Amino acid sequence: MSSQAGAVAVSFGVTGAVAIAGALTIIRAAERRPSIAALGAPIVVVASLAAGVAAATRAMLVAEDDYHTVLFVLLAGAPMAVLVGLLLARRVQRWERRTARESAERHRVAAVEASRRDTIGWLSHDLRTPITGIRLLAEGLADRYTDDPETSTELSRLVREVDRVDALVGDIAELSRLQGPGPRVRSAVDLGDVLSDAVAAVSAQAEAAQVEIVAGTVAGATVTGDVRALTRAATNLVRNAVQHTPAGEQVLVAVDDTCLSVEDRCGGIPPADLAHLTEAGWRGDAARSRAGAGFGLAIAAAVAAEHAGELSVTNLPSGQGCRAQLRVADLTDR
Numbered sequence: 184m185s186s187q188a189g190a191v192a193v194s195f196g197v198t199g200a201v202a203i204a205g206a207l208t209i210i211r212a213a214e215r216r217p218s219i220a221a222l223g224a225p226i227v228v229v230a231s232l233a234a235g236v237a238a239a240t241r242a243m244l245v246a247e248d249d250y251h252t253v254l255f256v257l258l259a260g261a262p263m264a265v266l267v268g269l270l271l272a273r274r275v276q277r278w279e280r281r282t283a284r285e286s287a288e289r290h291r292v293a294a295v296e297a298s299r300r301d302t303i304g305w306l307s308h309d310l311r312t313p314i315t316g317i318r319l320l321a322e323g324l325a326d327r328y329t330d331d332p333e334t335s336t337e338l339s340r341l342v343r344e345v346d347r348v349d350a351l352v353g354d355i356a357e358l359s360r361l362q363g364p365g366p367r368v369r370s371a372v373d374l375g376d377v378l379s380d381a382v383a384a385v386s387a388q389a390e391a392a393q394v395e396i397v398a399g400t401v402a403g404a405t406v407t408g409d410v411r412a413l414t415r416a417a418t419n420l421v422r423n424a425v426q427h428t429p430a431g432e433q434v435l436v437a438v439d440d441t442c443l444s445v446e447d448r449c450g451g452i453p454p455a456d457l458a459h460l461t462e463a464g465w466r467g468d469a470a471r472s473r474a475g476a477g478f479g480l481a482i483a484a485a486v487a488a489e490h491a492g493e494l495s496v497t498n499l500p501s502g503q504g505c506r507a508q509l510r511v512a513d514l515t516d517r
Contacts, residue, residue, distance in 0.1 A: 307356035311349065318345040354478035357415060361485040372410045374403030374438050374511075381417035382436060385425055393430035396421065399437035406441060406511055408490045413511070416486035416494075419479035420445045420507050428504070441492070441511050448504040452496070460496050483509060 325338035382396050389396050424434040424447035432448040452460070461484035484494040491512035498505055 304356060304359070307352050310352050314345060314349045314352065318342060318349070321345060351478070354419075354482060357412075358478055358482050358485065361412065361482065361489060368409055368411070369407050370410060371405050372408045372413055373405050374413070374441065374443055375401045376403075377410070377413050377417050378403065378436055378438050378443055380414050381421045384418045385421045388422065389425045389434070392425055392428075394425050394428045395433045396425070397433050397435050399435055401438045402440065403438035403443070404441045406490070408511060409486075412486045412489065416483040416509060417443055419483050420509060423447075423479045424449075424507070443509045444506055446499065446504055446506045450504065451498045451502050452505055454498075457496055457498070461494060480507075483507075487511060 321338050321341045325335055325342065328334040328338065378398075378401065382398070386396065420443070421434065421436060424445045427449035428434050428447045434448070435446040437444050461480045480494065480496070487494040487509050492510040494507065494509050496505055496507045
């Protein structure tokens with residue numbers, strides 16, 4: 184009887200130790216992958232029970248034909264193994280319920296985000312129709328009243344305001360697209376050509392504002408990216424610089440390898456405001472509020488991030504203006 188009591192103690196102890204160690208291992212691993220717990224729980228039960236039996240029989244040097252002792256040892260370790268198995272089963276059920284809730288929440292958020300992007304896309308498309316009509320009407324009236332300078336000036340101003348609204352609608356749609364998980368069109372893009380297209384798009388606005396755009400060094404690399412998004416980002420940077428540069432001053436643009444830089448003569452930005460420049464809708468002062476809704480730099484930053492790069496804005500050492508640098512990763516060989 185004493186030998187059987189020793190077998191029970193050994194079996195109970197070894198079974199408990201193996202079961203607890205296995206349970207802790209599964210719990211830690213299952214925090215990331217709950218499916219591990221479902222597969223591991225039965226293994227822990229069998230392994231702990233087998234370890235208890237093996238340890239007890241080895242300690243007692245049980246003969247091969249002493250089946251009664253082996254059965255007794257097996258029954259002694261079974262309660263501990265079953266107890267651990269039941270605890271693991273309850274934990275698995277909790278993990279499964281939590282995983283199901285998290286999955287449902289992710290699907291709900293994804294559905295809401297998709298609905299938001301679709302709504303913005305529809306609104307952008309629908310708004311452009313009346314905007315185009317207003318612009319054509321204003322241009323027609325401006326041509327009709329060429330002999331009335333005051334009226335012609337006001338109508339020209341109306342055309343510019345319509346263009347601002349149209350650009351704002353486009354910025355909202357573009358920012359929504361960049362923030363979404365939609366497909367991206369990738370191709371070889373020459374950053375020098377991107378800068379050239381951006382300057383051409385803003386040249387009329389610069390001429391009207393009496394701001395000269397001067398090109399510096401243009402030694403751009405060819406990268407793999409979204410040419411439309413990169414051109415939009417570069418155009419936003421040049422347009423933003425023109426908007427905040429006084430008449431008679433210059434905006435300097437350049438490309439060095441995979442970095443596109445634009446310098447304006449805005450007079451500098453308070454250091455506390457520099458960190459907020461790429462936040463959508465942020466405007467630091469009344470002048471910036473009149474210049475737009477604050478989506479231009481946010482779009483440029485999103486485009487840079489999409490191309491494994493970054494957008495940085497710093498004050499020039501002279502204090503006369505700012506330098507915006509759009510860096511993208513050279514993905515050509517990747």
